[in-house]
Amino acid sequence: xxxxxxxxxxxxxxxxxxxxxxxxxxxxxxxxxxxxxxxxxxxxxxxxxxxxxxxxxxxxxxxxxxxxxxxxxxxxxxxxxxxxxxxxxxxxxxxxxxxxxxxxxxxxxxxxxxxxxxxxxxxxxxxxxxxxxxxxxxxxxxxxxxxxxxxxxxxxxxxxxxxxxxxxxxxxxxxxxxxxxxxxxxxxxxxxxxxxxxxxxxxxxxxxxxxxxxxxxxxxxxxxxxxxxxxxxxxxxxxxxxxxxxxxxxxxxxxxxxxxxxxxxxxxxxxxxxxxxxxxxxxxxxxxxxxxx
Amino acid sequence: xxxxxxxxxxxxxxxxxxxxxxxxxxxxxxxxxxxxxxxxxxxxxxxxxxxxxxxxxxxxxxxxxxxxxxxxxxxxxxxxxxxxxxxxxxxxxxxxxxxxxxxxxxxxxxxxxxxxxxxxxxxxxxxxxxxxxxxxxxxxxxxxxxxxxxxxxxxxxxxxxxxxxxxxxxxxxxxxxxxxxxxxxxxxxxxxxxxxxxxxxxxxxxxxxxxxxxxxxxxxxxxxxxxxxxxxxxxxxxxxxxxxxxxxxxxxxxxxxxxxxxxxxxxxxxxxxxxxxxxxxxxxxxxxxxxxx
Numbered sequence: 001x002x003x004x005x006x007x008x009x010x011x012x013x014x015x016x017x018x019x020x021x022x023x024x025x026x027x028x029x030x031x032x033x034x035x036x037x038x039x040x041x042x043x044x045x046x047x048x049x050x051x052x053x054x055x056x057x058x059x060x061x062x063x064x065x066x067x068x069x070x071x072x073x074x075x076x077x078x079x080x081x082x083x084x085x086x087x088x089x090x091x092x093x094x095x096x097x098x099x100x101x102x103x104x105x106x107x108x109x110x111x112x113x114x115x116x117x118x119x120x121x122x123x124x125x126x127x128x129x130x131x132x133x134x135x136x137x138x139x140x141x142x143x144x145x146x147x148x149x150x151x152x153x154x155x156x157x158x159x160x161x162x163x164x165x166x167x168x169x170x171x172x173x174x175x176x177x178x179x180x181x182x183x184x185x186x187x188x189x190x191x192x193x194x195x196x197x198x199x200x201x202x203x204x205x206x207x208x209x210x211x212x213x214x215x216x217x218x219x220x221x222x223x224x225x226x227x228x229x230x231x232x233x234x235x236x237x238x239x240x241x242x243x244x245x246x247x248x249x250x251x252x253x254x255x256x257x258x259x260x261x262x263x264x265x266x267x268x269x270x271x272x273x274x275x276x277x278x279x280x281x282x283x284x285x286x287x288x289x290x291x292x293x
Numbered sequence: 294x295x296x297x298x299x300x301x302x303x304x305x306x307x308x309x310x311x312x313x314x315x316x317x318x319x320x321x322x323x324x325x326x327x328x329x330x331x332x333x334x335x336x337x338x339x340x341x342x343x344x345x346x347x348x349x350x351x352x353x354x355x356x357x358x359x360x361x362x363x364x365x366x367x368x369x370x371x372x373x374x375x376x377x378x379x380x381x382x383x384x385x386x387x388x389x390x391x392x393x394x395x396x397x398x399x400x401x402x403x404x405x406x407x408x409x410x411x412x413x414x415x416x417x418x419x420x421x422x423x424x425x426x427x428x429x430x431x432x433x434x435x436x437x438x439x440x441x442x443x444x445x446x447x448x449x450x451x452x453x454x455x456x457x458x459x460x461x462x463x464x465x466x467x468x469x470x471x472x473x474x475x476x477x478x479x480x481x482x483x484x485x486x487x488x489x490x491x492x493x494x495x496x497x498x499x500x501x502x503x504x505x506x507x508x509x510x511x512x513x514x515x516x517x518x519x520x521x522x523x524x525x526x527x528x529x530x531x532x533x534x535x536x537x538x539x540x541x542x543x544x545x546x547x548x549x550x551x552x553x554x555x556x557x558x559x560x561x562x563x564x565x566x567x568x569x570x571x572x573x574x575x576x577x578x579x580x581x582x583x584x585x586x
Contacts, residue, residue: 125426129420132467170427181484186484187481188481191474191477
């Protein structure tokens with residue numbers, strides 16, 4: 001089996017170039033850059049890296065990022081106040097809450113304070129309802145990024161494909177399963193309480209893992225010729241690794257996304273896509289990009 | 294294989310007795326009955342039957358049902374006005390919109406006009422988001438009824454069970470899949486675009502069909518000893534039939550729900566459960582019933 005390593009960075013770059021052009025068009029028309037505010041409470045080390053990456057990518061495509069950084073002792077009320085004033089600020093197009101937040105703050109309250117029109121992470125209760133009921137909304141960034149990647153490789157019609165989704169988180173597994181079902185895939189959702197995960201995985205054409213368990217997916221879990229998508233991120237001995245045992249699985253898969261350099265790149269690009277869409281929508285314009293779900 | 298026919302009517306009756314006691318307690322304490330308003334536009338024949346059934350069941354358990362019946366020529370605006378005034382009426386505990394509505398009315402607008410505290414069908418966008426994100430909410434009646442029935446038969450812990458959900462509607466398939474995944478089941482969602490439905494169905498412990506295709510599920514689709522739940526309702530030659538070919542499937546299943554007399558009874562009971570919960574919640578009291586999801 002010749003396995004193709006899916007270069008997430010390359011696909012993200014194509015998408016980001018589209019976004020950059022749209023962002024330049026926005027600037028030419030409205031004399032300001034699209035703007036994303038990041039609510040960042042505390043000093044979680046991984047969050048620091050993620051926020052830095054988002055900022056870097058945003059700068060490259062002409063999106064302004066402002067980080068509203070709070071010390072971890074801040075009261076929830078003050079963070080809510082900040083989000084509410086950003087909701088009212090007509091120069092702000094998107095607002096995201098960098099998770100996790102410190103224990104004394106309820107992340108749900110923060111996420112649900114972001115108004116739907118600026119909820120570019122798509123994590124609010126209302127936006128989740130829009131997604132589930134198939135209404136127009138901001139798709140959560142990682143699921144959207146994975147879907148874009150799958151369609152880039154397999155084409156737009158993925159109906160009838162048999163998918164195994166390992167993981168049922170609200171950030172990846174649940175929303176991605178819903179999106180894939182709506183695309184016409186036959187989706188099996190697997191998780192920590194599933195029996196026979198290996199055997200189940202072995203049956204699917206597209207295997208997606210988003211658990212954060214290093215080397216959960218080994219060669220024995222993969223059908224010959226499957227498309228394996230690794231959404232896991234863990235740190236092992238100072239290195240970033242995914243859920244998939246890359247070296248063994250690439251002997252049997254037809255496509256595999258590496259970690260790093262796979263899905264992660266698409267997630268950030270997807271955030272930029274939602275932000276630029278939000279910016280145009282605030283001006284009453286629908287943004288129509290070639291690279292779209 | 295000795296197959297047990299699951300008597301939905303009997304289980305619904307147990308639940309309804311619980312609800313009746315709670316409704317009597319409500320009356321004793323607040324000097325009025327819990328009240329459900331049904332928005333009914335047009336004169337769809339099946340809807341007429343459904344509304345009559347709901348009313349009858351409600352009367353039996355001491356819940357007041359008022360039908361707001363509009364001619365099919367009514368404007369959407371007037372129906373929205375009606376729902377808005379019911380939202381404000383402190384004597385109204387639950388509001389449901391009987392679907393379908395005539396083509397010139399947008400059902401989504403009506404569903405989303407119902408305030409979350411009175412949305413006892415659980416069909417609003419916001420309530421769908423609450424359900425998906427695992428927050429406290431009104432569970433849609435048929436999914437909740439099916440879940441109650443499964444737990445009555447198999448016990449409260451159904452984690453690890455392999456479920457095949459045939460159908461991906463917003464009323465049954467999608468929400469029920471989400472609830473079962475959260476319960477720890479391994480769920481495969483099958484639908485009109487799935488390939489090999491028969492083979493997929495044959496692998497599962499709990500097979501649920503909610504498509505409205507008579508005789509879709511035959512003996513060859515069922516694993517020996519499976520629990521088969523028929524949520525389909527169709528009219529064939531004047532009779533009500535489900536998705537499951539009952540006569541052949543009962544030779545191989547260990548449990549089967551009949552149509553009529555199966556899940557349908559639990560759906561109405563589930564609506565009464567949500568209404569009585571809403572009534573107590575409006576008075577600031579949580580209702581704790583034995584028979585609960």
